[in-house]
Amino acid sequence: MRTYDLVVAGAGPAGAAAAIAARRAGADVLLLDRAGFPRDKPCGDGIAAEAVAVLESLGVTGVTDGYPAIDRLRLVGPDGAAVARQLPRPAHTVPRLVFDERLVRAAVAAGAELRRHAVRRVSDRGDGVVIDDVARARVLIGADGAGSVVRRQLGHPVNPPGHLAVAIRGYAPTGNTSEQVIVTTRQRWPAYAWEFPIGDGTANVGYGEVLRGEALTKAYLLERMRDLLAGAEPAGVRGHHLPLSTRRPRPGRGRVLLAGDALSLINPFTGEGIFYAVLSGSLAGAAAAAGPEGVAERYRDALRGRLGRHLRHSGFAAWLSRRPRVVDAAVDAAARDGDVFDRMVELGLGDGVFDLRTIGRISLRLGHRRPAHP
Template identity: 50%
Template sequence: MSEIADVLVVGAGPAGASAALAALRQNPEADVRLLDLADFPRDKACGDGIAPHALTELERLGVPRAEITRGHGPIRTLDLRSPAGVRLEAHPHDAMHVIPRTVFDARLVQAARAKGATLVKHRARHLKTHDGYVSVDGEHAGRTLIVADGANSTLRRALDIPRNGDQHLAVAIRGYAPERPTDHVEPTQLITMQDSWPAYAWSFPLADGSGTANIGYGRLRSQLRTRHDATHPGPEAAGRQDLEDELERLLPGQPAEGLRAHHLPLSTWRPHQPDGRVLLVGDAASLVNPLTGEGIFYAVRSGRLAGEAAVSSDDPGRTYREALHAALGRHLRQTTWLANLSRRHHTMDAAMDAARARPETMHRLIDLGLGDGLIPKRMVPRVLAHYARRRLVSRPSSTDPAR
């Protein structure tokens, strides 16, 4: 087995690279190693949307925003369509970017290596805890192990932590297509919503001069028809054709190439982070926003907190758990409550109505769905009032034969 590292990170995606950057920022002399099977750059099925909240986190880790977003222009407009056809054009306080994961992840790995992290090609399968360190496959070891190997985490299974149930697991399909004709002057992100949220289609222009957009569609796994196909295991077996059909219906005229399906373990069900030397971050910790499916911000934030705990505490598990609770606990409780509420008919329409009435509400919802935002208590009655009006308008009359 190789010499014991100070921090061993399995998975070099945004969560793992952020953990490495944070550990080295805390202690530039630390021995930090990133294990990943892939050669970078490599593709990762994703919507490619990078929110400003994630970029701010990366700047805290010493990675300039301009370095990460180079070649991909800002997107300042959101075109939102509710299930009932309510349309809202929103302009967030800060710009979004759409950066393919082949580019984004490789730039983060490069930044981590530039700060002193070592990248090792390895497929992690097993782990074992020892007195004062954790080993992986009997080949690599670290005083702290950070598990960042994604939505289908092998090491999470090795810890006997089950995957999320279908009510807490979304499945999405993603491809690339020519940008859609639009009546907007500037590049615009389109989101077309459906009832039984989270369920929506998206079209996100790369804004790199290629005229290409990342398009996709996703919804809860529990809402898909199960298809048994031994040749297409995983997300593909859970109604892939349903995903493709809905994508084509909601975004007609945008034939996609490179369609890939992927899981999104939602934060409505998260494994408990125990004391000790094994820390779960990002998708491996089921840190995906249940309102939007956004996971990059959570990956970078949890990676930063884990990397800091790994080099500053004798019990990094406890330190990381408490830091994560302080940073995201209230936010995660609110998103869970709103996710459960949003699965009721008309909820998303009511939220859109409230956002149209007050721009402040729109900005709060954006922060809640893309970062660590909170809903003030004074705002809840407004959304509930719009919800009540929506239900009243849609209620069938006493003479309706379908009642």
């Protein structure tokens, strides 16, 4: 078996970012994925400005070329409060069929070796990690998604009910070209539908909700989406799980690290995962390139320094948002105060945090709202 400085399981955004970061530091990288590219992946396709900024810091440009910037967001609260404002920084909607291939091409252009292979077994033997008896890694990064094999091999179970969501997405015609739309609902809260225009007369549309232990059918999810998006009839409907960041495993053990969805890095407030994926992947790749000694601790500290405060605040927001009244109060406050809106967007799409002023504005609106239901 050939030995690599780094083997990355999964060539999605987290894995590709890890490979690029490691190659920039001079590491020898093997990138594995069970699928060929281009390949589709169920997702909202929303690419926040923060994700683009991380990729640009790695020297990756052009990932949103051909897809117009979207500069507005409309948010409807579970009891009907609404706000529509300009985003602090424009976002894009890029189908994962396109976005992921562009990142993989960038990783290969940076010098990573790409191989089609479904990882089934990993074994940390102290002096290296063996992957299916086909390669040995000084460091292994598991970036293989919500159903991560590497995560299971480390002994971490899937997220439990209350910390795992399920969503469907498809593509439907739309006359909306410049506004991302999120419509929340009190029914089976927390839950919401979305419409993210691509720019070609279609939009990525979908619906998701937090799982509570029971199985949810595709028919049920489609019905909920139609109710919230005025009868949208999408094509290409697929479902996916969202492991929320409110229940994360350890980011690494020994020579094995986790990144992206495999680390349960899904924003519990919005379901956003691309920014977390490319950021955690880049941090994991840089940690791996520095060598196997102490790599898990080095990566843990890098994650904590970059995302620790934000993750605490997003977890707090998720706890607060269990009460739909609080969400409507936040939407009310954002409609009245552009700074509150910007804080909410940064918390939901990037690495933002609450501040006392924002909390005060939301508390004030909460005091003005009467409970919609006893």
